[in-house]
Amino acid sequence: MSLQPKHIYVTLCTLFIVYSFSIYLQPYFKNTVADTTDIAAGRIVWQKNNCQTCHQLYGLGGYLGPDLTDVYSAPGKGKDFIKAMLTTGIKQMPAFHLSDQEFNLLTAYLKSVDESGNSDPRKFLKLKTGMIEEQ
């Protein structure tokens, strides 16, 4: 018996169905370990207060306020500066009445964003495949 197009068709359909089932039957958060770090809790503070609607992190977010990726380590800025901005508000930014704990969590998050967001794009080489590689 030679290999007919219908055999290929039936094989591919069967594989598709089996594969789809195997994916949809996996519990949604199976491999996610609950993240209980300060950084994760700080991200929740960031999200609850909608900072992202006006600010960007890693270049993504709203454009009313400046990008805050490096605000934690920027010269003349940092934790006290962030606190001052949040307690007084500035121009279109309202004041936020965060508790000390919320503020500490939020800055732990911004610090981690800062530490992971320092790559200078000029250090990367763009490959023909569309990928990037550090030079």
Ligand code: HEC
């Ligand atoms: C309604 C929009 C809006 C929201 C929401 C908002 N901001 Fe802002 N924020 C601004 C604007 C606009 C500025 C810039 C003001 C200026 O200097 O002209 C700013 C400035 C800042 C600055 C100073 C940045 C710098 O480099 O000068 C910090 C820090 C900051 N915001 C933190 C936050 C945090 C944290 C949150 C969430 C809790 C937040 N903002 C929510 C609009 C917003």
